[in-house]
Amino acid sequence: MWIQRSGERYPGGDGTGIETRHAFSFSGYYDPDNVRFGLLVACNEERLAPGTGFAEHPHRDLEIVTWVIEGELTHEDSTGSGTVVRPGDVQRLSAGSGVRHTERNAGAEPLAFVQMWLAPGPGAAADPGYEVVRGIADGTPYALDRTEAVLHVRRLTDGERTALPDAPWVYAHMVRGAVRIGAETLEAGDAARISGAEGLEARGVGAAELLIWEMHAEPVYG
Template sequence: MTWVQRAGERYRGGVEQGMETWHAFSFSGFYDPDNVRFGLLAACNEEHLAPGAGFDEHPHRDLEIVTWVIEGELTHEDSTGHRTVVRPGDVQRLSAGSGVRHTERNAGAHPLRFVQMWLTPGTWGGEPEYEVVRGIADATPYALERTEAVLHPRRLVDGEHTELPDAPSLYLHVVRGGVRLAGETLGPGDAARLSERPGVRATAVGDTEFLVWEMHAEPHYGY
């Protein structure tokens, strides 16, 4: 089964203080009982932050939070003492564990766009963890140790093909360019959810960058 969500079908979050958010799933004040999550993925938010804008300190727990910067620079600070600047091509992971607080801000002079994805961990609790992988290479898998999910960044030139991983659940988000797969053509901000679809090939339409989540489990709630 394949289900496509176009960029314009996402729920638009509030526009305030130079911030604009587009949600792929039920989030905050928006609730759709038929669109709560997909596999282990509970959120896929595209964020647009003007210079100086950002999210004030707020808490998380029992989440795997993965961030991919599209353009600009994201300044991250958290209650465990980390302060970093995340740039395009970097992968940032914050494992909230039993609880962590953080801020996210555009401290630069240019607009910031990033995609932030939340996944349910396989076990709850534990100490928070933080990591940034700088300039991750194309098609290098990034596995989350606390849950059965792997992120595959892909960058293709026009007409180039790539085979998607075989997994019970795949989630593909187009960052830039276009992708043809399973009889559909996706553009920037579009996403595809694939269930039990082995042997799927993606073809680039123009110079393309996209993210693929390979997921091998359903959410586990509680201890």
């Protein structure tokens, strides 16, 4: 198990109300030893001041999953989808053969969210797709049908335990609060990368919210 602390993330942003923290090589930051883990190729913590956002930009061959921590995220894309994503919702944008979208904070309060990019599986559908699951329940798995990955959302009370998936690649990201995994304590913004996970569990230290990726493949290129 390898722990990446919140302060070890690479900082980004444009200095105009957008702050970003990258877990993997991204944009102007490149580390050849830190380009992905399993199918996960990006895990960005984003903070947007009111009235700021990302102008329209393209994606392709990615599964983009977003979890709002606080505030409201306004999303619009070239599939015709447009919605407001709130805490507790899971947003998925399948870029497929190509899609363009905007993300902005149209509200009056600060916006914070985690955005995670995963490589699709071989033979994945080429058409873009979009989905929002409102108020996903604790412990309800969210499977990506275009790749071999499942997202688990866990909200733990103090001392409550949850089993981590047994999988070749498990990525656990702390949204808020703290948990213990083995001898390690993860706090907000920290993440654990676990290869060959088997028989592990997380225990809440106070109230905690945890995103867990269960992955059973690596990207196939070429």
